[in-house]
Amino acid sequence: MTRIIVVTSGKGGVGKTTTSASFASGLAMQGHPTVVIDFDVGLRNLDLIMGCERRVVYDLVNVINGEAALHQALIKDKHTENLSVLPASQTRDKDALSKEGLEKILNDLAKDFDYIICDSPAGIEHGALMALYFADEAIITTNPEVSSVRDSDRILGILQSKSRRAEGKLDPVKEHLLLTRYNPSRVQRGDMLNVSDVEDILAIPLLGVIPESSSVLKASNQGIPVIHQSETDAGQAYSDMVSRFLGEQRPHRFLEAKKKSLLKRVFGDRV
Numbered sequence: 001m002t003r004i005i006v007v008t009s010g011k012g013g014v015g016k017t018t019t020s021a022s023f024a025s026g027l028a029m030q031g032h033p034t035v036v037i038d039f040d041v042g043l044r045n046l047d048l049i050m051g052c053e054r055r056v057v058y059d060l061v062n063v064i065n066g067e068a069a070l071h072q073a074l075i076k077d078k079h080t081e082n083l084s085v086l087p088a089s090q091t092r093d094k095d096a097l098s099k100e101g102l103e104k105i106l107n108d109l110a111k112d113f114d115y116i117i118c119d120s121p122a123g124i125e126h127g128a129l130m131a132l133y134f135a136d137e138a139i140i141t142t143n144p145e146v147s148s149v150r151d152s153d154r155i156l157g158i159l160q161s162k163s164r165r166a167e168g169k170l171d172p173v174k175e176h177l178l179l180t181r182y183n184p185s186r187v188q189r190g191d192m193l194n195v196s197d198v199e200d201i202l203a204i205p206l207l208g209v210i211p212e213s214s215s216v217l218k219a220s221n222q223g224i225p226v227i228h229q230s231e232t233d234a235g236q237a238y239s240d241m242v243s244r245f246l247g248e249q250r251p252h253r254f255l256e257a258k259k260k261s262l263l264k265r266v267f268g269d270r271v
């Protein structure tokens with residue numbers, strides 16, 4: 001049965017689109033036909049991270065408005081088999097998203113894909129609410145900062161009250177916590193919340209911890225989801241996250257600060 005999974009947060013800049021790209025890629029790499037949809041109408045960044053921006057001809061709003069067929073708007077990912085991208089529009093308003101139009105698209109996609117990943121805009125505006133509404137599961141993406149965690153708690157309230165599952169008195173949306181840009185050294189200094197703090201505040205199961213890493217930005221600039229860079233900490237953390245989502249037991253890594261060598265301790269980052 002097809003599962004609709006929204007990647008969401010209350011705060012912008014926490015890594016939702018990076019997560020959507022790597023999570024969708026990881027599911028497809030595991031052999032699951034997967035499609036990832038950009039709901040950020042007016043901005044559209046998913047196609048850049050997926051490296052398919054020059055292939056965009058039709059978009060999500062074109063399909064909703066009947067200006068293109070769904071198969072015309074879907075873009076085959078060039079890095080991973082079993083993965084397709086449905087881009088957002090850069091020229092329309094978020095109000096162009098309608099429940100009826102989205103429901104038809106999701107029902108059509110469910111005929112061909114095991115997983116439908118919805119890359120939500122930040123906050124609680126119309127595009128975000130549309131992405132949240134149809135979710136079977138939600139990956140709550142947050143940084144280890146009080147403001148980010150507080151805003152994520154608000155999103156949990158919306159999932160529990162305004163989703164299709166809540167309206168229909170169905171089983172609730174299954175919630176997962178993903179902690180991004182985690183820096184153990186800053187946690188030790190008290191500049192960031194630790195993992196346990198965030199778990200205590202949000203009270204949802206921890207799916208993964210993604211370390212703060214320059215490899216994420218480099219991969220995004222190259223149009224390659226960072227999960228493909230298996231030699232990096234962030235790539236390995238996203239791979240672990242996907243495996244846990246699929247039911248595999250994996251320990252959480254990258255939670256402790258790396259010990260500096262003697263030369264590093266004496267001379268700092270100059271060596």
